[in-house]
Every structure is written in structure tokens, then in C-alpha cells.
Amino acid sequence: MQFHNSSLRSWILLIDLRKIILLSTVQCFFSSSLFTQEETAVNPESVAAKIGVVRIVEPGLFDYQSKDYLVRMRAWGVTFPNRGQPGFEEAIAFTEEQLLDRNLTIELRAEFDRQNLKVVDIFTGPEKVNFSRECIENGMGWHNEVESMRNGAYAIAQLKAKRRELGIWKYGNSYQVLPHDKDIPTPLLRSMIEQNPFSSSLNYWVTTFGKIHRPGCSFYERGRGSLSRRPVGDNCRICGGTNPKRD
Secondary structure, three states: OHHHHHHHHHHHHHHHHHHHHHHHHHHHHHHHHHHHHHHHHHHHHHHHHOOEEEEEEEOOEEEEEOOOOEEEEEEOOEEOOOOOOOOHHHHHHHHHHHHOOOOEEEEEEEOOOOOOOEEEEEEEOOOOEEHHHHHHHOOOOEEOHHHHOOOHHHHHHHHHHHHHOOHHHHHOOHHHOOOOOOOOOOOHHHHHHHOOOOOOOOOEEEEOOOEEEOOOOOOOOOOOEEEEOOOOOEEOOOOOOOOOOOO
């Protein structure tokens, strides 16, 4: 009788031990299953959070993370000061403020430029404010007329910035003066035939379209044209050309 009771106790202990092992196995299975579900739920959100502008390289130049690729882009129609030039720090801070962690709409202008950058139009916020025009109007950069084909809205924005001496325009007009190739000296006789050497040394800028601009005009030495002391053409409506406007 005593032997029977001890055997019974051993069987009961064995059954309890099996129950404990079974419960532990089931608990581990559900824990691992829940952990896997949590991972699959979190990962898509972390991937989606990366889509957008992830790095500002220079003013108007940035890295954009799409779903599959990291693409380097630059803003269309605006040129910015280079690193070390006056206005550079202001321009890069403005770019960071406008493009990082913002809702952007991007439209492709050119697949690639000479630096293998995608050229894009950028619109910020639900109002779709044009980023390039905002940069020009706030003096963070100047209007790239060659690229934009003299976009009217950009030209007006630049005139406003220059009149208010915002941003780069606090430092004068040095940014819009493009380097010229050194010309071969012209004989004095030839210069006397083309223009009077005893007249005023004021040089006017005459565009290929026949518009005359005087020094200080936003269109002076911009685009295609030539300098002349005796210009022929139509005077600019902004600066007055050969007939300067009086304030």
C-alpha cells in the first residue's frame, strides 16, 4: 500500500512538470509571435519617415530620399553665393528652414545638368509657395536669367530685393557681374571710329534685343549684349537708359 502511494505521487509530479513545460512553450510561442507582429508594424513607418529632404549640401542644393533612391537635386532659376562669400551662411540657413521637415511638392525641370544634378521646381507647404522665388525676393540668391529665360516673376522679385537691399544686395552688385574673357587690345584709330574718345566714359549695356541699360540697372551686363558709349536702341523702362530717371 505504501509503495502504491509513492508511485502515485511520482506520476502526479511528472504530470505537473509536463504541464509547466507545456505552458512555458506556449507562452514563448505567443511572445515571439507578438514581437514579430510588432516589428512588421513598425518598420514601414520608419521607412516612410525617411522620405523627403534628408540633407542640405549648399544653398538650394540638397539630397532627397525617395522610396528607393537617394537623389541630389538643385533649385531651378536661382543662383546662390559660394561657400566663403558674403551671404552664404544666410542662404544655407534659409534653405534648411524652408526644406527640412516640410511638406514639399517637387516638379522636374531638367533630368540632369552639367554637374549631373536633377534640376527641380520646389513648392513648400499647402499653399505651394515657390522656393526659388522666395529665395530671390529675400535676397538669398539672384535670378538665373539664362536658365529661366527671364522669368517675369523672378525678375520682379529681384528688383524688390535690390531696392530693399536684402541679403546679398547689402554687399552691392558684385554677384551678378560675370567674368569676361580678356579682349585683344583695340587700336586707338579703330576705337575713335566706333565711338568718341573724348565723350563720357559711361558705358551702356545694349542687349541683342536693342534695349539700353545704364550702370546700376538690374539688367546691366546680364544676358547677351555689348558695352557701348554711344548706344543705339530703346531705353530701359526701369533705369531710363541714356535718359536716367529721377527719383
